[in-house]
Amino acid sequence: MALNTQAVGKTFTPTVYAVGREKIREYAHAVGETNPLHLDLGAARAAGYADLVAPPMFAVVYGGPALMPALFDPEVQMDFARMVHGGQEFQWGSLVIAGDEITTTLTAKEIYERDGRGYYIFESTSVNQGGEQVLRGTWTHIVRGV
Amino acid sequence: MAENGATTTDWQVGTQIPELHVTPDKYLTVRYAGASGDFNPIHIDEEFAKAVGLPGKILHGLWSMAQVARAHTEAAGGPAHLKRLSVQFRGMGVPEQEVVVTGTVAEVDGTRVVVDTVAEQAGQQIVRNAQAELQL
Numbered sequence: 001m002a003l004n005t006q007a008v009g010k011t012f013t014p015t016v017y018a019v020g021r022e023k024i025r026e027y028a029h030a031v032g033e034t035n036p037l038h039l040d041l042g043a044a045r046a047a048g049y050a051d052l053v054a055p056p057m058f059a060v061v062y063g064g065p066a067l068m069p070a071l072f073d074p075e076v077q078m079d080f081a082r083m084v085h086g087g088q089e090f091q092w093g094s095l096v097i098a099g100d101e102i103t104t105t106l107t108a109k110e111i112y113e114r115d116g117r118g119y120y121i122f123e124s125t126s127v128n129q130g131g132e133q134v135l136r137g138t139w140t141h142i143v144r145g146v
Numbered sequence: 147m148a149e150n151g152a153t154t155t156d157w158q159v160g161t162q163i164p165e166l167h168v169t170p171d172k173y174l175t176v177r178y179a180g181a182s183g184d185f186n187p188i189h190i191d192e193e194f195a196k197a198v199g200l201p202g203k204i205l206h207g208l209w210s211m212a213q214v215a216r217a218h219t220e221a222a223g224g225p226a227h228l229k230r231l232s233v234q235f236r237g238m239g240v241p242e243q244e245v246v247v248t249g250t251v252a253e254v255d256g257t258r259v260v261v262d263t264v265a266e267q268a269g270q271q272i273v274r275n276a277q278a279e280l281q282l
Contacts, residue, residue, distance in 0.1 A: 030181035
């Protein structure tokens, strides 16, 4: 079966994520962060931040939802049962602080077949409420046996 | 580990960053599922995981990537220093076994440093071909 590549170039509906202080704490605990900037409001404020600072990999919490409409898109036609998360790249801009509202826009950058595997590469850009870029993400999903 | 504090790492090509050792407990994947929103049952349901041919519940790749990120933010002195991280996920991480993150400085250009890094479990790479870019 030839891989369906008609979705290449398609931009999906942006998602908006409101960053909560307790969500940052919950995430920081789950990944074992000990830096007080992520856990202690007093320490974050003393360091000059308005509220708790999100760990860099909190990107998956505010940026991840933007991927969902793409994975379920009828033009993408991805076979979930045989999908694995093959790779990930993040480039960070401004730090994300509790209270921020982050808008993420995702585009299907490449879809191609190699050695019987389908490669689906999505790119995302996330900006905060002030229009500053906080993240660029490249999400690589691989479907076996296409 | 102060935000702008000096780091103990000597940032020269070939230098190893301090290793990060962490052992995810039996329920870690449940807490990470809640924290991240990724409730794929292969990570939280032992019976489901076995039914689809896995050895049991497996770690979320993005949790493992977060350990790689943490090794670098701790080495560099805080979250603002990590500018880029790219990884490939291979193999499967499992709970209740130590994860070790190692990294070697590959490039130094002024205050910009590139580190080649991997995460291993029982000698098997679970995050490989990873590269972190730090702004010191």
